[in-house]
Amino acid sequence: MVILNYNGAHFLRQFLPGVLAHADGAQVVVADNASTDDSREVLQREFPAVQVLAFTENLGFCEGYNQALARLNYDFYVLLNSDVAVRPGWLPPLRQLLAQHPRAAAAQPKILAHANPTLLEYAGAGGGYLDALAYPFCRGRLFDTLETDRGQYDDPRPVAWASGACCLVRASAWRALGGFEPAFFAHMEEIDFCWRAQNAGYEVWYAGGASVVEHVGGGTLPKSNPRKTYLNFRNGLALLFKNTAPGELAPSLILRLLLDWVAGLRLLAAGNWPEARAVGRAHAAFFLRLGYWRRRRKLAAPRLLLSERAGTYAGSVVWAYFGQGKKRFADLSITAYPSAAGKTN
Template sequence: MEQPTTKGAATVADVMAAAPSPVSDLSEVAIVVLNYNGAHFLRQFLPGVLAHAGGARVVVADNASTDDSLGLLRADFPAVEVLAFTGNLGFCEGYNQALARLDSPYFVLLNSDVAVQPGWLPPLYELLRDNPRIAAAQPKILAHDNPTLFEYAGAGGGYLDELGYPFCRGRLFDTLETDRGQYDDPRPVAWASGACCLVRAAAWRALGGFEPAFFAHMEEIDFCWRAQNAGYEIWYHGGGTVHHVGGGTLPKTNPHKTYLNFRNGLALLFKNTAPGELAGFFILRVLLDWVAGLRFLVAGSWPEARAVGQAHLHFVLRLGYWRRRRKLARPRLLASQRPGTYRGSIVWAYFGQGKKRFLQLSDIN
């Protein structure tokens, strides 16, 4: 595996002190939108992407849509490059195959339901261009329907607790904070949102892209965790902003989404946790997952509870595969060594201690 450059790690002070660079040419960047039956989103949001691309290539990779996506792209967006797949490859393999066909040094992974704002991309590009150890970075992600609020998928940068549960600056579980500029600073984090992030192509290829067995959900967290284990850094930069609709493919309460999140959550922890911590953290994670399943039962959400059980069963049935993937991932960093890690349980902090805001948390790397 290709290793990141030996240049010293970027620091917040370095990034904050750097003079603004008048980036007028983003030709090294390819903005890649993965689409599946999202013609309405393309019609709504693609004009803004093109208007604020700054010279970057704009590519739509289509997962065999059955709506009028391809016809719309041909008729209304001739400047957009189109990669048309013959079947629905899912989010993970769709991006894996799309990015394998592109030769740009940097890729933007951009959901079709994201409205980009003026100046959203240059801060991310400058960050990766000037700091070769950074594999990926995301901008500030606010809600499209209520742009004063941080959005669920990414918010002000992605974090993990010791058990692999994800959360964000600006979003703990279902509690969304109002954006008051409190998270405008650039900062190392645990993961960058797949809704909108800039990725270094060399790091993407060295790490093998997304985990194909995830299909969708948490794939960007797995990629970023593997990147940290390989010596790369992941960053957030609040100098650029996008607005995300969210839930454009699967609604939040969809049992299949619950299944993917719980199955992939177990695989995420199993693949990437350091050897000395795996057993203890994994047992606690399984127990907490079952508590979540019982909460679904008590609430009368039988399909959601069933999805949790199926997720665990299917993880066990493919344990051999996940063991092989863990060996390839070569986990090495302890929780105390990973930037963007809360040294404790975010579930206990939120539900047991009533900590509903990121700034109420302590013991974060």
């Protein structure tokens, strides 16, 4: 179980005791991304049983996990954010799910908002989905609208992606796929990993109500932040470019670019110049490294069509939400597409 930490001493003090109490025999490792607060002193003084991997620079979320997991020889890895509160019994259902589905590369629990556990949480909720243009959303969360958890998403099922806030990953799949995309640095790396997994014939699962955790969210960067906007828009384009099937790439990319610019213009109209500039910078950064992304696309070997991928909405979630006023997952009327292994989502 690996917790990637950057200046999160307060989260370690708050949540690590619960993680240790409910680790179910798993080794707990903290990979510290060259924190400048007292994280390492806190770990040494208050949690001596925890193994610490200390990096000399901030490697980001992607390369931080890549390097940490390369040093650990286990059959399964738990990727856990430092701002996650686990509940008793959360880990065995994830293990059982991967045992029951040998082609499952990753599985996530139900993720609730720590500040208000009656709500499903932004970065994971009831399992990750993608629309036709690779905009991510969740069962229980469309954009900033969070649904109240009434058990409506307690059923296990294949999904498009498992949240990087908390997920169990099969080590053999992690190694076969090369871990996270290092150029992403942070944001959408788990979506890219899971999409590559589906293209390679793996499945991705949501464990349902049998496994539940709570997530604070925004522990490293707040939700509204130009740096975060830049990473999300740049990585969103790269995600689409790397993984979309050849026959579907061109129209999807053109529409995605147009919708991104609409989002940028909305930010401008609202007077949010820093974030509007971040959208433009993100697009420029993507195209300046197009050669790199072409090489990464070749390695990813995209093959699955939209209709063949689990956890995929055939329409535009942007249009559904902003144009048609659909605020809940159930309003989307998502068709159950077959996954690569013949399951339904």
